Amino acid sequence: MSVTATVAKKIDAVLFDLDGVIIDSNKAIISAWLTTAEEYGYSFTQAEVDRYIIGASHLFTLDNLFPDRSDSEKKVIHSKVDQREEEAIYRTIDGVEKFIYRLRNFDVKVGLVTSSWPEKIKNVMEQHNLNFDCIVCRNDVQRGKPDPQPYQLAMEKLAIAPENCLVFEDSDNGIYSAVAAGANCIAVKNDHFSHIPYIEDFNQLCIDDSEFSYQLANANKGIAIRPL
Incomplete structure (x- = not known):
């Protein structure tokens, strides 16, 4: 176009x-979130990944995909995701x-x-x-x-x-x-x-x-x- x-x-x-x-970096980001989510018993559809992970703020992602988790648990989830992303090339x-x-x-x-x-x-x-x-x-x-x-x-x-x-x-x-x-x-x-x-x-x-x-x-x- x-x-x-x-x-x-x-x-x-x-x-x-x-x-x-x-x-x-989309593959690395998605992998970081999905791998961490699996540790907590979650799985997400492609539509949820597109809407709530790609290009979104971490707060937006956490609030929409982990709504039943406490603030302290969300903080730990977020930290694990960050670490996985920081280690990527x-x-x-x-x-x-x-x-x-x-x-x-x-x-x-x-x-x-x-x-x-x-x-x-x-x-x-x-x-x-x-x-x-x-x-x-x-x-x-x-x-x-x-x-x-x-x-x-x-x-x-x-x-x-x-x-x-x-x-x-x-x-x-x-x-x-x-x-x-x-x-x-x-x-x-x-x-x-x-x-x-x-x-x-x-x-x-x-x-x-x-x-x-x-x-x-x-x-x-x-x-x-x-x-x-």
């Missing part, structure tokens, strides 16, 4: 989710490192907005030598995705208006969060939303001086989506 627009949208900041957008989504590197040649801010936590983020950043102008993680907000608060906070930190932000998200919860915050959004490996453009990976994107749909700040170049 490609974006069609007569006037390109001006973009001053590009914000990325982490899991499923920068790193291919992650590969990046195809083309994303090159795309971020290219963005650094222009006057746009690059931010990370994730439901992950500092220890995991640090591990990923060191694994792949990444850095961002702004990082918002689960520790920074009271209400995680699908609530808009994480993206609203990132925009506030970067002093960027929502209409001038472009967000890359993979999960339904993350897309809900970005759209509710007023940002432009491109979905990664998610074609559930007919009104939102999507890409299979970042090799489908190009930055050039013609036929772009998102104009990079103070530049005559922009972001375009190549058709599959």
